[in-house]
Amino acid sequence: MKAKITLAKELKIGNIDRRIYGSFIEHLGRAVYGGIYEPSHPLADEDGFRTDVIELVKELNVPVVRYPGGNFVSGYNWEDGVGPVEKRPRRLDLAWGTTEPNTFGTNEFMKWCKKAGSDCMMAVNLGTRGPEEARNLVEYMNHKGGSAWSDLRRAHGYESPWNVKLWCLGNEMDGAWQMGAKTAVEYGRLAKETSKLMKWTDGSIETVLCGSSSRNSPTFGDWEAQSLEIAYDTVDYVSLHQYYENRSGDTASFLARTLEMEEFIYSVICICDYIKAKKRAKKTINLSFDEWNVWYHSDNAPYERWSLAPARLEDNYFFEDALLTGAMLITLLRHCDRIKIACLAQLVNVIAPIMTQNGGGTYKQTIFYPFEHLSNFGRGAALNPIIESPKYDCAEFTDVPFLESIATFDEENEELVIFAVNKSEDEPIELNLNLLDFEGYKPFEFISMDGFAKNAANNFEASPVKPHKNGVPKADSNEVNIHFEPFSWNVVRFRK
Numbered sequence: 001m002k003a004k005i006t007l008a009k010e011l012k013i014g015n016i017d018r019r020i021y022g023s024f025i026e027h028l029g030r031a032v033y034g035g036i037y038e039p040s041h042p043l044a045d046e047d048g049f050r051t052d053v054i055e056l057v058k059e060l061n062v063p064v065v066r067y068p069g070g071n072f073v074s075g076y077n078w079e080d081g082v083g084p085v086e087k088r089p090r091r092l093d094l095a096w097g098t099t100e101p102n103t104f105g106t107n108e109f110m111k112w113c114k115k116a117g118s119d120c121m122m123a124v125n126l127g128t129r130g131p132e133e134a135r136n137l138v139e140y141m142n143h144k145g146g147s148a149w150s151d152l153r154r155a156h157g158y159e160s161p162w163n164v165k166l167w168c169l170g171n172e173m174d175g176a177w178q179m180g181a182k183t184a185v186e187y188g189r190l191a192k193e194t195s196k197l198m199k200w201t202d203g204s205i206e207t208v209l210c211g212s213s214s215r216n217s218p219t220f221g222d223w224e225a226q227s228l229e230i231a232y233d234t235v236d237y238v239s240l241h242q243y244y245e246n247r248s249g250d251t252a253s254f255l256a257r258t259l260e261m262e263e264f265i266y267s268v269i270c271i272c273d274y275i276k277a278k279k280r281a282k283k284t285i286n287l288s289f290d291e292w293n294v295w296y297h298s299d300n301a302p303y304e305r306w307s308l309a310p311a312r313l314e315d316n317y318f319f320e321d322a323l324l325t326g327a328m329l330i331t332l333l334r335h336c337d338r339i340k341i342a343c344l345a346q347l348v349n350v351i352a353p354i355m356t357q358n359g360g361g362t363y364k365q366t367i368f369y370p371f372e373h374l375s376n377f378g379r380g381a382a383l384n385p386i387i388e389s390p391k392y393d394c395a396e397f398t399d400v401p402f403l404e405s406i407a408t409f410d411e412e413n414e415e416l417v418i419f420a421v422n423k424s425e426d427e428p429i430e431l432n433l434n435l436l437d438f439e440g441y442k443p444f445e446f447i448s449m450d451g452f453a454k455n456a457a458n459n460f461e462a463s464p465v466k467p468h469k470n471g472v473p474k475a476d477s478n479e480v481n482i483h484f485e486p487f488s489w490n491v492v493r494f495r496k
Contacts, residue, residue, distance in 0.1 A: 003403045003429050005418070006386040008436040013382040014337030016408065018063040019166075021375040022121065023347040024291065025109070026070035028096050029312030034358045035348035036112055037104045041359060048104075049112050052362050056354050057116045057347065060368070061375040064166065066121040066290055066343045067109050071095035073171050074127025074179040078137050081105020083156050094179055096312065097305045106141070107153075110162045119166070121208075121290070121343070124198075126170030126190055127180030135197040138167070142202045166206050166341070168290065169194055172213040172241065174223050184223045188230030195234040206236040208288045208341070214242050215264040224271045228285065232275055237288040237341065240268055243351075244324060245296030251320055251454055252394035255423045258327045258404060259397055265289070265335050272338075288341035292328060294321040294367065295351045313350045317365045319465050319487075320454040326370030326489045327421045330406040333374070333382045344371060355460070363458050366465045369449060373467075373491045377417045380410035385418075392424075403429055403484075416441055416494040422484040425454070429484040433492075436478065441494040443480060446470040450488035467491075 025031050039048030068076060072095045080089055080102045088102040106122075113120050122141070124134040136149050141162045143150035150161065169191045173182045182190065187210065195207040209231055212220040224238060242264060246254035265287065272285040295315060303310035325344075332342050348354045353368035389403035405420040416438055422429045435441060449467045456465050473482045473492065484490050 001390045001402065001424070001427050001429055002432070003390065004388040004432045004434065005405060006434045006436065007383060007407050007438070009383070009409065009438070011384045011386070013334065013384050015381050016333065016336045016378060017340040019341040020332055020336060020339060021062060021371070021378075022064040022066065022290070022341060022343040023060070023062045024066040024070070024343040024345040025068070025347050026350065027068050027072045027076075027093065027100055028070060028346070028350050029314065030309050030349040030356070030358070031346055031352070032104050033309035035350075035356055037108070038358065045115075047108065047111055049115060050356065053348060053354060053356060054116050056362060056364065057118070060353065060372050062116070062118050062347070064119045064121050064341065064343075065113060065116075065347065066123065066168065069095070069123055069171055071171060071178060073123045073125050074173075076125050077129070078106055078125070078133070082107055082140070082153075092306060098310060099306050099308050101308060107156065107158055120162070120164050121166045121168065121341070122164045123168035123171055124194065126173060126187070126194060127178055130190060131194040131197045134194045135201045138198045138201040138205065142205070165204060166208070167198060168208045168210070168239065169235065170210050173210045174217060174219040175213045184219065184226035185230065188227035191227065192231040192234050195231065199234065207234070208237040208239050208290065209235040211239045211241070211268060215260070215267075221267070221271065224268060225275060228272065228275045229278065232279055232281060232285065235285070237286050238268060238272060240264065240287060240289045241291035243291070243293055243295040245294065246320070247296055250395055251425065252392065252400070252423075253396040254320065255324055255327065255421075256394055256397040256400040257324060258331045259400065261328060261331050262334070265331070265339065269335075269338050287335070287339045289332060289339055290341060290343040291345040292342060293345050293351050294324055311349075314355070315351045316457050316459065317367050318454060319366050319449070319452040319456040322366035322370055322449060322465070323421050323423070323487065323489055325367040326374075326419065327404045329370060329374045330404055330419055330421070333378060333406045333408070334384065336382045357460060361460060363460055363463050364466070365458060366456075369467050370489055373447065374419065377415075377491065377493060378408045378419065379415070380408055380412065383407040383409055402427075403431070414496040418490075418492040420484060420490045422486060422488045422490070425487050428486050431482040431484060433480040433482060434478060435480070438478070438494070440496045442475050443472050443492055443494050445491075445493040446472055446482070447491040448485065448488050450485035454487065
C-alpha cells in the first residue's frame with residue numbers, strides 16, 4: 001500500500017525537552033535489589049552497582065529517573081534510607097507485601113544516577129506523611145550546609161548538595177490501593193502546602209501534581225480539575241499514568257491504543273487550560289507523563305509475602321509490544337509542546353527494557369530498541385508530518401492509520417530523523433517522503449525491526465528480536481521513496 005509524508009521546518013510542534021525520555025526505578029520486585037544494585041555480583045563496582053546494567057542504561061541515554069516510587073513512596077520514610085547502613089531499619093512495605101531492608105536509599109540512588117548519566121526525579125510521601133517531611137528532604141538534598149538536615153547529609157559523608165530539581169508530590173493519590181489515599185480536595189490542599197514549603201526551602205525546584213491514576217479511573221477529570229484549581233499557583237506540572245495491554249490477542253486494536261492515548265493527553269491539556277482561564281493565570285501548566293508502558297504479561301506471578309526483592313511484574317515483551325512502545329513514544333513527541341517529562345515505567349526487571357539474572361547476565365527486551373532510537377536520535381524539535389495513509393477498522397477503533405510517524409529536526413547538528421511504525425501485519429508501505437525545505441538533506445542510515453512473529457521475544461538464552469540496518473533509500477531532489485516492511489519499526493536519518 002502507498003502512503004505519503006510531507007514535511008517542512010515550519011511544521012514545528014515544539015522543542016523536545018530531553019526529560020521526555022526519562023524512566024523509573026521503584027523499590028518493587030528486583031528493580032533495585034538484583035537490578036541496579038547487587039553487591040555480590042561479579043560485575044558490581046565499589047558501591048555495589050551492577051556495571052553491566054549501568055552500561056545498558058547509558059545505551060538508552062536516560063536523562064532523568066523517577067525514584068523511589070510509585071506505590072512504594074506512599075509509605076516510605078526517607079530517613080530510613082540514609083546514614084550508616086548497619087543502623088537502618090527493616091520495614092514491611094505494605095504497597096507490595098515485601099520486606100524493605102533499606103540497604104539502598106537516597107544517597108545510593110544519587111550516586112547511581114551520576115554513574116548512569118541521569119538526573120533524579122524525586123517523589124515525596126504524601127500518603128502517610130506530609131509537608132514537614134517533604135521540605136526536610138529538600139533541605140537534606142539541596143541545602144549547602146549550616147542547617148540541621150543539610151548538616152546531617154554532610155555527616156553522612158556527602159559534603160556537596162545533590163541539587164535535585166524535579167519533585168513528585170506523591171503518587172496516584174486517588175487510588176484505593178494507595179496508602180493514605182485522598183479525595184481531590186484533600187490532596188489539592190496537601191499538595192499546595194507541600195509544594196509551597198518545598199519551594200520556600202529551595203526556590204529553584206519544580207513540582208509535579210498527581211493526576212488521576214489512569215484515564216480509566218473513575219476520578220479522571222474531576223480529580224485533575226479540583227486538585228489543580230487548589231494547587232495551581234504552587235505547582236508546575238500535572239502527571240499522567242497509563243499502561244496498555246493485549247489480553248484478548250486483538251493486535252489491531254492493541255496497536256491502535258495510541259488514539260486513546262492521544263485523547264487522554266488532549267483531555268488533560270484542556271483541563272489545565274480551563275483552570276488557567278478560570279484563575280486568569282499567566283502561568284501555563286505542562287504535563288509529566290511519568291508512568292507509561294505496556295503491562296500485562298505478569299500481573300499474577302506468585303511470590304512469598306514479606307520476602308526480600310522477589311521477582312515481580314517481570315513482563316517478557318513481544319515484538320508487537322515494541323511496535324506499540326515506538327508508537328507511544330511518537331505520540332508523546334506529538335505533544336512535546338506541553339509534555340516536558342515522561343518516564344517509561346520501569347527501567348530494570350519490573351516491566352522493563354532491561355532484564356537481569358541475580359549473579360548472572362542481562363538481556364535487552366524488544367521494547368529496548370524503539371526507546372533507544374528515540375532517546376539517542378530524537379533531538380531538537382518535533383515536526384508534525386502531514387501524513388496520507390490508508391486506514392483500518394478494528395474491534396475497538398475506526399479509521400486507524402496504518403502509518404504512525406513523527407519527525408525530529410536537530411538544527412544545531414543538521415540532522416533530520418523520521419520515526420515510523422507500519423501497523424499492517426501483512427502489507428508493506430511504499431512511502432513517498434516529500435521534504436519541502438530541507439535542501440541538501442540526504443538519508444544516510446535506515447534502521448528497522450521487522451520480519452518477526454508478533455509474539456517473538458528475547459530471553460537470557462537468545463535475543464533474536466533486534467533492529468538491523470537496511471540499504472539507504474535514494475533521494476531524488478526533495479523526494480525520497482522508502483519501503484517499510486509489514487509490521488515494522490523504522491528509523492530513517494538524514495544529514496546535510
